Structures are given as C-alpha cells and as structure tokens.
Amino acid sequence: MDNFVFYNPAKIIFGKDQEKTAGEWIRKYDGHKVLLHYGGGSIKKNGVYDTIIASLKANDLPFVELSGVVPNPRYSLIQEGIALCKREGVDFILAVGGGSVIDSAKGIAAGVLLNEDEDLWEDYYMFKRGPEKALPLGTVLTIPATGSESSRSSVVTNEATHFKRSMAADCMIPKFSIINPKTHYSLPPYQIACGCADILAHLMERYFTPTENVDFTDRMLEASMKTVINYAPLAIKYPTDYNIRAEIAWVGTIAHNGLLNTGRLGDWASHDLEHELGAIYDIYHGEGLAITFPAWMKYVYKQNPKRFVQFAQRVWDVEFSAEQEERIILEGIHRLERFFTELGLPIRCSQLHIDHSRFREMAQKIMVNRDHEGEFMKLYEEDCYQIYCLSE
Known part of the structure; x- marks a missing residue:
C-alpha cells in the first residue's frame, strides 16, 4: 500500500x-x-x-x-x-x-x-x-x-x-x-445506463492498479462494483423506486470522492481514451466508456493477469480454474460487455457509426502534454491507436 x-x-x-x-x-x-x-x-x-x-x-x-x-x-x-x-x-x-x-x-x-x-x-x-x-x-x-x-x-x-x-x-x-x-426519477432509461457505466468506470479505474497489497480497498471497490451491477438494471426497470435510486446515488458519490483510491495508484487511460471520442463526436461519456474500457482491458490484461482473474472471480463470479487463466480473464471481460449491452449501451464504435478514420488523430492528441498514458500499463501513441482499433 x-x-x-x-x-x-x-x-x-x-x-x-x-x-x-x-x-x-x-x-x-x-x-x-x-x-x-x-x-x-x-x-x-x-x-x-x-x-x-x-x-x-x-x-x-x-x-x-x-x-x-x-x-x-x-x-x-x-x-x-x-x-x-x-x-x-x-x-x-x-x-x-x-x-x-x-x-x-x-x-x-x-x-x-x-x-x-x-x-x-x-x-x-x-x-x-x-x-x-x-x-x-x-x-x-x-x-x-x-x-x-x-x-x-x-x-x-x-x-x-x-x-x-x-x-x-x-x-x-x-x-x-x-x-x-x-x-432522479424523471431520467430516461438511456441516461440511467450511461450514468451507471460512468460510476462503474470510476471504480474500475481505481481497481486496476499496479500497487500491491491493497486488499481492503480492493474489497470496497468490488462491493461497490457489485452494487452498480445489481442495481443498474433495477433502476431502469423500476425508475421511481426510492430505495433502488438511493443505492445508485450513494455508490456514485463514493466511487469518486477519493476514499476508494487511498493507498493505491489508479489508471485513467480508459477515461482519457473516451475523452477524445467525446471531444470529436460529442457522445455521452458513459456510452463512450462502455466502448473504451473493454477494449483497454483486452489490450493490457497480460500486464498483470492475476488482477484480471481476481476481477473476473470476485466481481463477475467466474468459476476458478488454475489451468484456464486466460479463459477466466476473457470471460470476465465478456460479462462486462454483456452487462453494458443489457443496459442498452454500445460496446463498439461502429454501433455509434464511428469508423477508424480519426483513430490516429485521437491517439496523437492523447499524448499532447503527456509523457505516457495510464499506470497499470504505460501507454504511448501506438498503444492508444491499437486500443481504438480494438474498439471499432
């Protein structure tokens, strides 16, 4: 820590x-x-x-x-x-x-x-x-x-x-x-979905850390992620249920008030990758994160497979199998994508009619005034470009 x-x-x-x-x-x-x-x-x-x-x-x-x-x-x-x-x-x-x-x-x-x-x-x-x-x-x-x-x-x-x-x-x-x-009762379903994707992203940006021995905040982050995963579909189905809305509202605040990143270094590459999409295409932040986060995961998971295995097991309840580490990791990423899809969110740029034509430009802009992007795995222009390609 x-x-x-x-x-x-x-x-x-x-x-x-x-x-x-x-x-x-x-x-x-x-x-x-x-x-x-x-x-x-x-x-x-x-x-x-x-x-x-x-x-x-x-x-x-x-x-x-x-x-x-x-x-x-x-x-x-x-x-x-x-x-x-x-x-x-x-x-x-x-x-x-x-x-x-x-x-x-x-x-x-x-x-x-x-x-x-x-x-x-x-x-x-x-x-x-x-x-x-x-x-x-x-x-x-x-x-x-x-x-x-x-x-x-x-x-x-x-x-x-x-x-x-x-x-x-x-x-x-x-x-x-x-x-x-x-x-919050009057929010349309898609806006609820985008908001919950943003909350979940704030939690995951903190969760995927290069810092070792942070089990206490790991556990708080995992509980918070499970809260979002459990209550987001309910908030859409029952938009005027106060208790459901209260869970979403409170976890959203705690997710980004600094408590859950104490003692650990977060990774904000997925957010910055989304910022370039938002700046050019003016998409909702949450829908952009539903696209960039799984693509980032597919690119970086080999940097620290153990953390991705833990994410798959503790957050998505993927069954453990020591000899099938990569299968567990990919299944965890798949369940994240399925969660976004079930909320009605896109998980590929093409679903928003965004093609690869400006991927290189966005990768270049990310690096302006930055030595590198991200901390879980340090990314550079070519890395960012490849992640955008994975998101297409």
Missing part, C-alpha cells in the same frame, strides 16, 4: 426534500450573491428549479442565472460564466444538475479568481494541474454518474480545439452537495 493523504470536506445532505434547504446551506457558507448554474429544461419540468428559487428567495439571497450546460460541457460557457460572476459580484456558485453542470461550475469558480496573467485553459486544463483558489460552490445533484458532487476534478471540452481535458484541485471540492434520489 502506498502512502496517502485523504481529504474530502464536501458535506453530503442526502434524502427526500433536501433540495429545499439549499439556500440555508449557502448562508451557512457565507454566500451573499449566487450564480445559479444549470443545463436545459429538465429541472424546470421536474420542479427542482422552482424549489431552488423558492429556497434562495426564502433566505434573501440575490442570484443571477446561467443555463445552457450540455453533455461534454463547453469551455465557451465557462468563459461566459466567469465574466458574469465578475460583473455581478457573485461570491457563491450553486450547480443544479449532473456532472456536466458541476464540472462547468468548477471551471467558473476557478476562473473567477485566476491572476490576470493566467489562462484557465492553457495553464490548467491542458496541463491537468489545479488552481490554488476558487469561489465556493454547492451542488444539487439531479443525475448520479460522474461523482463530481464531491470530487476535486472538472472535465470540459474546448469546442474550438476539440480537446476534452481535466483539471483537479482541493479548492474545487464543493462545500456541500444535496442528493435527493427522488429528483
């Missing part, structure tokens, strides 16, 4: 009707003027918007609004939000939505406090480093998926350059996050 420092100050307010307390929490964190940041019309259709507005007004909190966040949130909207916050004297940001909204809010929060000689995109997102200060923010989570409600990272797309990149810093961890599983 590696040395580690675990730090996560995000206060989680979980349960029914908790979004009504948003204004009270902003006041507790000394917010005086709020940027209300959200996506399209879904929070207006399901009533969350009206509840938040009422809470802000009840707590005498003036606010300005910035809507329009889309999947693969755009850097241009972050720039618009930074200018709005500076012009209006905003001192607190409330993100109401899923990971795209929260990631966009984090970018705004960091950008408002940058020095004049700093460029948010070039200095931070492109170099995957984090700022030292940001405006405080809170979240009301309406889509369980990315774990951004308690993470230190922000992932956005620069539509001008077609790069999708991340930055991370402790100052971007939300002060509080409100999670009411009832607000």
Whole structure:
C-alpha cells in the first residue's frame, strides 16, 4: 500500500426534500450573491428549479442565472460564466444538475479568481494541474454518474480545439452537495445506463492498479462494483423506486470522492481514451466508456493477469480454474460487455457509426502534454491507436 493523504470536506445532505434547504446551506457558507448554474429544461419540468428559487428567495439571497450546460460541457460557457460572476459580484456558485453542470461550475469558480496573467485553459486544463483558489460552490445533484458532487476534478471540452481535458484541485471540492434520489426519477432509461457505466468506470479505474497489497480497498471497490451491477438494471426497470435510486446515488458519490483510491495508484487511460471520442463526436461519456474500457482491458490484461482473474472471480463470479487463466480473464471481460449491452449501451464504435478514420488523430492528441498514458500499463501513441482499433 502506498502512502496517502485523504481529504474530502464536501458535506453530503442526502434524502427526500433536501433540495429545499439549499439556500440555508449557502448562508451557512457565507454566500451573499449566487450564480445559479444549470443545463436545459429538465429541472424546470421536474420542479427542482422552482424549489431552488423558492429556497434562495426564502433566505434573501440575490442570484443571477446561467443555463445552457450540455453533455461534454463547453469551455465557451465557462468563459461566459466567469465574466458574469465578475460583473455581478457573485461570491457563491450553486450547480443544479449532473456532472456536466458541476464540472462547468468548477471551471467558473476557478476562473473567477485566476491572476490576470493566467489562462484557465492553457495553464490548467491542458496541463491537468489545479488552481490554488476558487469561489465556493454547492451542488444539487439531479443525475448520479460522474461523482463530481464531491470530487476535486472538472472535465470540459474546448469546442474550438476539440480537446476534452481535466483539471483537479482541493479548492474545487464543493462545500456541500444535496442528493435527493427522488429528483432522479424523471431520467430516461438511456441516461440511467450511461450514468451507471460512468460510476462503474470510476471504480474500475481505481481497481486496476499496479500497487500491491491493497486488499481492503480492493474489497470496497468490488462491493461497490457489485452494487452498480445489481442495481443498474433495477433502476431502469423500476425508475421511481426510492430505495433502488438511493443505492445508485450513494455508490456514485463514493466511487469518486477519493476514499476508494487511498493507498493505491489508479489508471485513467480508459477515461482519457473516451475523452477524445467525446471531444470529436460529442457522445455521452458513459456510452463512450462502455466502448473504451473493454477494449483497454483486452489490450493490457497480460500486464498483470492475476488482477484480471481476481476481477473476473470476485466481481463477475467466474468459476476458478488454475489451468484456464486466460479463459477466466476473457470471460470476465465478456460479462462486462454483456452487462453494458443489457443496459442498452454500445460496446463498439461502429454501433455509434464511428469508423477508424480519426483513430490516429485521437491517439496523437492523447499524448499532447503527456509523457505516457495510464499506470497499470504505460501507454504511448501506438498503444492508444491499437486500443481504438480494438474498439471499432
């Protein structure tokens, strides 16, 4: 087990009707003027918007609004939000939505406090480093998926350059996050599937580690993966079952709050491979991960077969056979693909009408400002290209 420092100050307010307390929490964190940041019309259709507005007004909190966040949130909207916050004297940001909204809010929060000689995109997102200060923010989570409600990272797309990149810093961890599983009832089945694929990917990125002797976090990750595997189909079948939704919501938060990667080095190659797909083809993050993760597994499993055997046995209940190690590994990968397929997700690029024509370009872009990709097995341009070919 590696040395580690675990730090996560995000206060989680979980349960029914908790979004009504948003204004009270902003006041507790000394917010005086709020940027209300959200996506399209879904929070207006399901009533969350009206509840938040009422809470802000009840707590005498003036606010300005910035809507329009889309999947693969755009850097241009972050720039618009930074200018709005500076012009209006905003001192607190409330993100109401899923990971795209929260990631966009984090970018705004960091950008408002940058020095004049700093460029948010070039200095931070492109170099995957984090700022030292940001405006405080809170979240009301309406889509369980990315774990951004308690993470230190922000992932956005620069539509001008077609790069999708991340930055991370402790100052971007939300002060509080409100999670009411009832607000997730209106999500369409495909969005539930994409969200669960994202949660599972966060767990697997941590699970496939080069670090030895991490059985405690292995066991927590395996239990979390089994929770996603068990409850994702149920969430689609019974969309208004509170207890099912609560399981998905909570495992999604824990999957990405830093706890499960303590003492171990994670591998984020599958995420970065997907980011290039998302940047160019604007696909949902979860559906892209359902494509890139199995392809990555097929390429790297010989690096440490024992870990893949453990994954197949403990997570997918593949029967043990010492003389058939490779069969066990491939069966585990097959069961992962079957799980994605049963959720209605693609597992090949061709299912989204994406061909090989830009695979080399994407492999080249992954390596910009990076010495290598991944940690389980260090990948370079040709490796990334071959993984894309496996995903075709």
